[in-house]
Amino acid sequence: MKALADANVAFDCFEASDRVGGNWVFGNKNGMSSAYEGLYINTSRDRMQYADYPMPKSYPDFPHHTQIAAYFNDYVDHFGLRRRISFETEVLHADLVHEGENRGKWRVRVRDKGGAWERVYDGILVANGHHWDPLWPEPAYPGTFDGTQLHAHHYRSKDTLRGKRVLVVGMGNSAMDIAVEASEVGAKSFLAARRGAYVIPKYIFGKPLDQHVTTARIPWSVRRRAMEVIHHLVVGDMERYGLPKPDHRFGDAHPTVSSRILDRLVHGAITPKPNVAELLGKQVRFADGSVEDVDVIIWCTGYKVTFPFFDPTLVSAPNNDLPLFKRVFHPSLPGLMFLGLLQPIGAVMPLAEAQGKWIAKYLRHEYELPPPAEMRRTMDEERERMFARYVKSKRHTMEVDFDDYLLDLEHEIRRGKRRSAHRRGDHHAT
Numbered sequence: 164m165k166a167l168a169d170a171n172v173a174f175d176c177f178e179a180s181d182r183v184g185g186n187w188v189f190g191n192k193n194g195m196s197s198a199y200e201g202l203y204i205n206t207s208r209d210r211m212q213y214a215d216y217p218m219p220k221s222y223p224d225f226p227h228h229t230q231i232a233a234y235f236n237d238y239v240d241h242f243g244l245r246r247r248i249s250f251e252t253e254v255l256h257a258d259l260v261h262e263g264e265n266r267g268k269w270r271v272r273v274r275d276k277g278g279a280w281e282r283v284y285d286g287i288l289v290a291n292g293h294h295w296d297p298l299w300p301e302p303a304y305p306g307t308f309d310g311t312q313l314h315a316h317h318y319r320s321k322d323t324l325r326g327k328r329v330l331v332v333g334m335g336n337s338a339m340d341i342a343v344e345a346s347e348v349g350a351k352s353f354l355a356a357r358r359g360a361y362v363i364p365k366y367i368f369g370k371p372l373d374q375h376v377t378t379a380r381i382p383w384s385v386r387r388r389a390m391e392v393i394h395h396l397v398v399g400d401m402e403r404y405g406l407p408k409p410d411h412r413f414g415d416a417h418p419t420v421s422s423r424i425l426d427r428l429v430h431g432a433i434t435p436k437p438n439v440a441e442l443l444g445k446q447v448r449f450a451d452g453s454v455e456d457v458d459v460i461i462w463c464t465g466y467k468v469t470f471p472f473f474d475p476t477l478v479s480a481p482n483n484d485l486p487l488f489k490r491v492f493h494p495s496l497p498g499l500m501f502l503g504l505l506q507p508i509g510a511v512m513p514l515a516e517a518q519g520k521w522i523a524k525y526l527r528h529e530y531e532l533p534p535p536a537e538m539r540r541t542m543d544e545e546r547e548r549m550f551a552r553y554v555k556s557k558r559h560t561m562e563v564d565f566d567d568y569l570l571d572l573e574h575e576i577r578r579g580k581r582r583s584a585h586r587r588g589d590h591h592a593t
């Protein structure tokens with residue numbers, strides 16, 4: 164929105180909630196926040212802030228969710244953007260117009276307090292987030308469970324776990340945070356994983372982990388080796404903590420970041436377990452045959468990529484996979500763009516900021532996309548590389564390396580500017 168406003172591109176911005184901040188608004192009335200009371204971000208302040216609006220220096224390196232929500236709030240006020248947002252306006256449907264004078268444009272139906280209405284646009288930017296629609300285990304585990312089951316999306320406060328025997332399933336960042344909270348108040352905290360992960364502390368050698376080796380100019384293989392050695396020196400083998408040995412190399416899975424889980428494990432406050440095998444009423448049997456009494460299961464099994472306003476035959480992400488040109492442009496639906504629909508190894512905000520600037524250039528015809536065949540080829544090559552590197556999982560369908568992605572966009576914008584200049588007959592553009 165900021166980039167479009169700066170570029171004088173006319174736009175409407177619809178927000179289902181009564182405020183900005185999305186996932187970072189605890190208890191967001193749009194029902195789409197997965198934030199819990201004890202949520203602190205795991206990317207550092209200096210690496211996640213927008214380039215044109217630094218986070219307050221009074222913020223800690225890893226701010227609390229209330230601080231991040233306040234930052235977004237201040238951002239829109241600082242740049243005078245609040246009046247440009249239609250709050251409490253839900254997008255009901257978006258479709259490509261196939262006939263008449265609006266052929267090729269997008270018809271968007273929304274509902275606000277006054278009722279439903281529609282408008283036609285040249286393009287739409289989808290920024291509906293991808294960490295709000297719970298992915299429960301698929302297929303479900305055999306058996307039935309008589310205690311309480313919830314998905315991480317619905318977890319709000321450790322108070323609900325007081326005195327309970329809690330089983331947390333998963334090895335992602337939700338699982339780490341929630342297992343630690345369960346260990347603080349529960350009678351017992353189990354952590355079950357179907358696959359190991361390299362747990363990375365938030366701080367390494369006295370600074371936030373994401374502030375080490377921050378250049379795409381060093382080849383990935385060298386950066387990976389450096390991080391592998393550092394991890395080995397600082398943390399060591401995951402099996403020493405009772406966790407499964409990762410079945411992949413460092414950097415081939417979305418990072419699991421937690422300084423606290425290792426501490427709780429070595430104090431015996433969390434009991435690691437292999438994967439769930441069967442639900443047995445008030446008990447759970449694990450893959451090693453052990454059986455435990457459990458009151459609450461929290462499935463920290465990730466999220467689905469969903470667009471409730473598109474007809475799924477037009478746009479959907481089966482198995483969380485929606486191929487896009489550089490994670491922004493739909494390759495066959497002109498005018499359809501996505502923001503923040505990527506899983507960075509690092510923070511998402513600066514990448515969304517760069518995407519916004521790129522989209523603004525495209526909409527102002529200062530940038531031209533490559534021809535469709537070239538776009539497809541680039542996408543195929545990038546996807547092949549990503550799938551070859553990452554563990555096969557629904558959580559690894561749109562991974563990008565923070566610094567590499569920013570550099571790549573820079574290069575792509577330059578290429579697209581040249582294409583655009585060439586079309587206009589101006590051969591001196593850089």
Ligand SMILES: NC(=O)C1=CN([C@@H]2O[C@H](COP(=O)(O)OP(=O)(O)OC[C@H]3O[C@@H](n4cnc5c(N)ncnc54)[C@H](OP(=O)(O)O)[C@@H]3O)[C@@H](O)[C@H]2O)C=CC1
Binds near residue numbers: 203334465558
């Ligand atoms: N403090 C912070 O900043 C936090 C950030 N986040 C972010 O939110 C996003 C979502 O994180 P999260 O909610 O952890 O989800 P993730 O998708 O990152 O992790 C899901 C985990 O559940 C496992 N899993 C999935 N299905 C099953 C199954 N059927 N049985 C057993 N295990 C299963 C996955 O294993 P496998 O790898 O085998 O698929 C993986 O370990 C991430 O980007 C994360 O970084 C989340 C929480 C806190």
